[in-house]
Amino acid sequence: MATIGWYGPLINLSEASSHIGHFVQLLVFIHKTIPVQYKSSGGGKVIRTDIHVGDDTRRYFTVSIWQKNMESNLTAGSIVLLQNVKVTQFGDVVEAKTVQQSSIQCLVDTYESIRSEGENNSMLKACHAGIATKEKLKKVIAWVLRVEPILDMRISHSSKRNQMSVNWKLPEEVKNKDCLSLVEVSKLNDSCNAYFFASIGEMFLPITSMHLHEEMMFIRSRIFSSNYENLVEDLICTGCQLCGAPLNSESGSRIEKPVPLYCGISCNRLHVVSLIYRPFLLYLWDESTYIPVVVNNKAAEMLFGNIKAASVHSSYKKQSCGQLTTKSSNVAIEDQYGPGLNFYSLWLILLRSLLQPGKNSPLKFKVKVDLTKYWEDGRFEMLSVSLPPVL
Structure with a gap:
């Protein structure tokens, strides 16, 4: 027809x-x-x-x-x-x-x-x-x-929650929850660490840069259309290697929090300044529904095969300048992979594999669920990711 x-x-x-x-x-x-x-x-x-x-x-x-x-x-x-x-x-x-x-x-x-x-x-x-x-x-x-298809009526997450402001709180034991589906994750009524299997559908970067059109915030379309222009600059910024907080106010992401004065992870409360992956949203899905998950620097490194942002940026700059990386003496890229690798090209291959439409197998995610936040404001934050066990 x-x-x-x-x-x-x-x-x-x-x-x-x-x-x-x-x-x-x-x-x-x-x-x-x-x-x-x-x-x-x-x-x-x-x-x-x-x-x-x-x-x-x-x-x-x-x-x-x-x-x-x-x-x-x-x-x-x-x-x-x-x-x-x-x-x-x-x-x-x-x-x-x-x-x-x-x-x-x-x-x-x-x-x-x-x-x-x-x-x-x-x-x-x-x-x-x-x-x-x-x-x-x-x-x-x-x-x-x-x-007679069964309609998936999405649960409204627009209701506001009352929050009590206090300047101290007792440490609470974080509960772990194994979930069979993303619908079960979306219906959790207690803050916890949730474990589940899901596939990656999209990677979204809500950046405030003037040069970035809204359609280019969706990384999958940029990867498969070979539109790599400014991709490294959009996804990598200066920040704290420990807490993952971006420390530059220019071209920030709208899911980023205000720059903290002190690092909440460092023993001396000082930020460890380095190049980091800017926080982004990862849309995970299964047969039941989808959820948006915030991914910060440490979790992004796990997702990208333990390749650090500094390694990607260094290789990208050398490739842009036409320099060979085989004899590089830059310590930033001489990590567990060994010297001389083109981490930028390897990173692009990993991105294509993670965002391959229709072929991305489920991965096992550990996600922090914070019910005091809205969905689009970081209710779900990725802590780790791993391959499912081989049976």
Whole structure:
């Protein structure tokens, strides 16, 4: 099916891989919506909304919505017509995203109306669209009734919690909790250290630099489009090697805390100044849901194979200047890997492996859960990551 219209062809989701780089129309059922946001001084700001959709030819497909004016029509359980969306590919995964010219029409408001109306003609008659669109809508309604997908109704995390300010507190024993899914992690009602298996979906850097466009805050798209410009400068900054606090106020990240006067880890309370990985968000997912996890310097080093930020930055600078690294005497890069390695290239390979769409196997994470914080403000903080045991 490929009927040409003013907004490109109306295609089945199963045909998306044949339209990479082209504009199309998609008539789909919305399984769930995932707003990707970060906290700024003026409150939470939604950068984009990912929707998981399906039709009668493919049950699951992802579309990234970048226009705020479309948010009112993005409701789990509705059937929509997406017009002028662009089909893209990252690695082996085919997705779609909206552009400035994209638009959306809500054809069926709720899942309940689909179940109550069934396959009668009332909804089809109310749809002011062409014959091909009505035929596709009829097929999608029949598919929804046949498979009856379970909608994932996201729990609202906007309720405020009362906090008592005190200048001292007794040390509390931190509880450890083994969780079977991310839904269980998201529903924890006590602060603890949570252990769980999850896959990496996206790496997000909400940086305040003027040169960085919002779309470039998503590292996966930059890695697989070879858009490495300023990637090292965006992810690496001057900070404390122990506590992971960035110490430069220029081009900061919006999930960073105010620069602390003293280091809370150092025995003499002094910061150990070095190049560190800037705090970023790692979006973890499994079959149940997703959660955003803050990753600070020490955890980032574990994630990147124990490669320190100083090693990456040193190799990057030498490569930019055309210098050979095989005879480098720089102590910063002569660590456990031995001298002469191009840590920048190795780091890029690791990033591509971690963010490989559709191929990233679950890892075992240890995450600190702090219920006094909001989701986008660091409720979940990564402490460590490891490979699952081989059975």
